[in-house]
Amino acid sequence: MLRRYATGAAILIFLGLYPVTFGATSTYHCAIMIVLGIYVILAVSLDLLVGFAGQLSLGHGAFYAIGAYTSGILTATYQMSPTGAMVIGACLTGVIAAILGWSVLSLKGYYLAMATMGLTAITHSVIIGWQSLTGGASGLRDVPAFHLFGLALESYDSYYYVVWILAILVVLACLAIVRSPMGRTLMALHSDEAAASTLGINCSFHKTCTFVASAVFASIAGSLYAHYMGFLAPDDFSIFTSIHLLVMVFLGGVGTLYGAALGAIFLKLLPELTHTFQDYELLGSGIILILILVFMPQGLWGLLSIAGRKMLAHLSVQAESKGVRQ
Amino acid sequence: MTKTTTQLLEVEDLTKAFSGVAAINGVSFTVPQGVIKALIGPNGAGKTTMLNMISGLIRPDSGTILFEGNGIRRSPPHEISRKGIGRTFQLLRLFTTNNATVLENVLLGANNLIKPNILKSVFLRRVINAQEQEAREAAFETLRFLGIEDTALLSPLALSFGKQRMVELARALMSSPKLLLLDEPASGLNDAEVDGFMETLLTIRAKGITILVIEHNMKVVMNLAEHITVIDFGEKIAEGTPYEIASNPNVIRAYLGDDHISEGE
Numbered sequence: 001m002l003r004r005y006a007t008g009a010a011i012l013i014f015l016g017l018y019p020v021t022f023g024a025t026s027t028y029h030c031a032i033m034i035v036l037g038i039y040v041i042l043a044v045s046l047d048l049l050v051g052f053a054g055q056l057s058l059g060h061g062a063f064y065a066i067g068a069y070t071s072g073i074l075t076a077t078y079q080m081s082p083t084g085a086m087v088i089g090a091c092l093t094g095v096i097a098a099i100l101g102w103s104v105l106s107l108k109g110y111y112l113a114m115a116t117m118g119l120t121a122i123t124h125s126v127i128i129g130w131q132s133l134t135g136g137a138s139g140l141r142d143v144p145a146f147h148l149f150g151l152a153l154e155s156y157d158s159y160y161y162v163v164w165i166l167a168i169l170v171v172l173a174c175l176a177i178v179r180s181p182m183g184r185t186l187m188a189l190h191s192d193e194a195a196a197s198t199l200g201i202n203c204s205f206h207k208t209c210t211f212v213a214s215a216v217f218a219s220i221a222g223s224l225y226a227h228y229m230g231f232l233a234p235d236d237f238s239i240f241t242s243i244h245l246l247v248m249v250f251l252g253g254v255g256t257l258y259g260a261a262l263g264a265i266f267l268k269l270l271p272e273l274t275h276t277f278q279d280y281e282l283l284g285s286g287i288i289l290i291l292i293l294v295f296m297p298q299g300l301w302g303l304l305s306i307a308g309r310k311m312l313a314h315l316s317v318q319a320e321s322k323g324v325r326q
Numbered sequence: 327m328t329k330t331t332t333q334l335l336e337v338e339d340l341t342k343a344f345s346g347v348a349a350i351n352g353v354s355f356t357v358p359q360g361v362i363k364a365l366i367g368p369n370g371a372g373k374t375t376m377l378n379m380i381s382g383l384i385r386p387d388s389g390t391i392l393f394e395g396n397g398i399r400r401s402p403p404h405e406i407s408r409k410g411i412g413r414t415f416q417l418l419r420l421f422t423t424n425n426a427t428v429l430e431n432v433l434l435g436a437n438n439l440i441k442p443n444i445l446k447s448v449f450l451r452r453v454i455n456a457q458e459q460e461a462r463e464a465a466f467e468t469l470r471f472l473g474i475e476d477t478a479l480l481s482p483l484a485l486s487f488g489k490q491r492m493v494e495l496a497r498a499l500m501s502s503p504k505l506l507l508l509d510e511p512a513s514g515l516n517d518a519e520v521d522g523f524m525e526t527l528l529t530i531r532a533k534g535i536t537i538l539v540i541e542h543n544m545k546v547v548m549n550l551a552e553h554i555t556v557i558d559f560g561e562k563i564a565e566g567t568p569y570e571i572a573s574n575p576n577v578i579r580a581y582l583g584d585d586h587i588s589e590g591e
Contacts, residue, residue: 054423173448180447180454181433181440181461184426188434191423195415198381199501200407200438209444255424 015164019157030156032272034228036265037163038221041170043248043264044257045217048174050246051255052183053210054190055105059116061241062123063093063215067222069127069134072143072232077133082146086223090216097215101208112211120239127234139233146227163224170217174257177213186210247289253299262300332359333392334505334536335380340389342375349375351560352389357505362527362537364551366571368580372560373540374416377507380538381413382406393505408438412503414494416510416540420482428485428493429465429478435500436461461500468496472526488519495526505536512543524550548572556580 023030046060070089074080080088096119104115127134134140145154146162153159177183188196189203197203226232244267252263267288296303335357342350350372357363365373378384380391382403391399398406412435421431440457447454469475472492477485482493491511498506511527512520520543527550531537541547547554548568556564556571558580564571571577 052424176448176451177444180451181437181442181458182444182447182454184430184434185437185442187424187426187430188421191421191426192419194383194403195419195421196434197403198383198407198413199434199497200404201434202402202404206443213444 012168015168019160023157023160027156030160031228032269034156034160034163034224036268037160037167038224038228039245039248039264039268040167040261041221041224042218042245043252043260044171044174045214045221046245047249047252047254047257047260048177048217049210049214050249051257051260052178052186052190053207054186055207055211056110056113056246057116057211057214058113058239058242058246059100059119060214060218060245061237061239062116062120063097063218064222064225064241065123065127065237066093066096067219068226068232068237069140069222070219071223072140072226073133075227076140076143082144082223082227083148086220089223090219093219094212094216097212098208101211102204105207105211106204116242117239120242124234124238127237134234135232137234139231141231143226143230143232145230146224159228163228166220166224170220171257171261174217177210178257182206251288251292251299253301256299256301259299259301262304266300333357334359334394335538336390336392337376337380338390338392340376340379340391341387342372342379342384343387348560350379350386350557353557353560353562354389355555355562355565357536357538358553360531360534360536361552362531362539362550364547364554365538365540365557366542366547366554367557367563370559371557371580373557374509376557377413377509377538377540380406381411381507407501410502410504411507412498412501412505413507414491414498414509414511416513418487418490418494420490420493420497422481422483425481427479428469428474428482429462431482431493432465432468432478432496432500433458433461435468435497436464438501465496465500468499471499471529472496473522487514488516491515499530499535503535505538506530508537508539508541510540510542512541512546520546 018033019030023033042060042064046057049055049057067086067089070092071082071085074085074088075082100115100119101112104111128137130136145152146159147153148162153162178186185196185201185206188199189201189206193203248263248267249260250263251267252261253259292299333356337356338354339352340350340354341348341352353372353376355365365376367373375384379386379399382398382401382405386399389399390397393406393409393411396409398409398411401409421434440454440461442454466475466478469478472495474485474489474492474496477489477493482490485493491514495508495511512523515523524546527537527539539546539551551568554564554566554568554571555562556574556577563576563580564574566574
């Protein structure tokens with residue numbers, strides 16, 4: 001228990017001091033952490049749906065896009081405040097997810113994966129086709145920087161805090177959900193819907209609620225991305241984004257939340273380290289996904305926890321043998 | 327002492343066909359308040375289909391099901407559970423995803439009590455934690471009652487079949503049902519376990535819970551059930567007390583075939 005608090009505190013201190021320590025060396029170091037924060041939100045919220053409610057979604061990129069474009073359009077074209085635009089984007093996403101989820105999630109099986117794949121395709125074509133609103137294939141320009149209470153957060157290190165505070169809040173909300181009786185309910189319907197329903201669990205209701213929550217979080221990540229980039233291109237929100245997010249969740253370890261965050265950080269840092277392989281990124285993700293599913297279904301987080309447990313066991317054995325010798 | 331005649335469950339003229347083949351054909355029976363009632367019949371007679379229709383997992387083609395006088399034929403399973411019908415399964419259906427424990431399985435029975443949802447779990451943590459604490463105490467009490475308290479933190483997969491059955495029973499009891507549907511609860515239990523189980527059923531009934539049980543073990547049926555309905559090939563062939571059923575020629579024919587009757591005579 002104490003160890004858990006210590007780890008949490010260490011992560012918070014690292015994140016809190018990052019812009020004045022590592023981040024201070026170059027703006028690039030702060031910028032990359034902003035992207036990581038956004039992807040942590042995306043991956044953790046997707047894991048809530050995939051790992052806990054057991055619903056495969058290929059539409060996470062679409063909700064990310066809806067959040068990004070709603071924020072982008074409302075602030076760039078209509079000069080709305082970024083917070084207001086973010087809330088409107090989240091509400092719009094929530095309504096779309098509720099309608100889609102309500103109609104599809106009463107069915108069992110992988111219908112959600114197919115429906116969300118369709119949603120991603122539709123969203124992508126609307127963005128390209130509705131040129132007057134979205135800027136079409138040439139992109140949406142001049143999205144203003146985030147500002148809060150009239151205070152513009154134009155520098156990366158101030159925006160960094162906005163992103164990471166929201167990322168931590170999202171992670172905490174997801175943890176609160178999965179560690180409460182709600183998480184148990186999701187586990188039950190993931191395991192056996194018929195048995196769960198005979199215990200009074202309304203499976204389609206809970207699946208839809210989880211889908212909506214996860215979509216709203218993705219939309220918030222989209223809004224954050226819009227104000228970070230200042231420019232939105234449709235190709236950032238294609239089906240490959242959704243697939244890439246799923247790979248992050250499975251690579252990190254599905255159904256753990258921490259694993260998803262780890263997967264997001266790993267897969268976003270990798271191309272930064274190996275710029276030359278950028279063209280092969282998708283091929284790389286595909287191969288990684290297959291390898292994980294075959295060789296380490298518990299993902300990076302699973303590997304780390306096994307390694308950690310072994311190390312602890314090793315240390316305690318050493319301590320014991322020392323005690324015996326004395 | 328006059329026996330109460332209130333009917334807790336009334337099944338009238340229920341019919342269900344699977345791709346043209348009748349699984350249940352116009353069956354009617356009642357379960358009076360406070361009794362142990364048995365539904366028996368040879369394999370494939372339609373007993374489990376009947377239980378699945380009462381608990382809402384299968385929708386009947388026609389007929390009515392009344393629980394406490396209210397129609398539940400069209401209600402989904404979660405609503406039927408909330409009205410007070412709990413059940414166990416013949417082939418156990420315990421939750422095992424994400425290393426779920428026995429305790430978590432049993433706590434899921436308290437779902438109707440806690441009524442969790444996403445907003446509540448994020449914003450009303452104090453409320454939900456208090457309810458969870460209450461549910462935990464009730465869960466341990468139920469596990470203690472069934473003699474499997476020591477298994478609380480194990481995976482159900484680590485338990486013997488007999489204990490897994492008890493976990494499923496504990497889960498069903500946690501939802502404080504008025505009517506408990508048991509699908510062959512004694513199958514797979516050894517003799518000692520069957521005796522203990524019969525004691526348990528009597529205690530459950532003494533708590534005011536009505537029981538409808540499907541069972542092949544005649545020791546259980548003949549000793550416990552006050553009333554028995556026999557079905558064969560989806561139709562009701564006999565009804566009565568254990569004594570009446572044991573000597574009913576239709577029942578003997580269904581179980582042992584025509585030859586036995588003529589030989590017996």
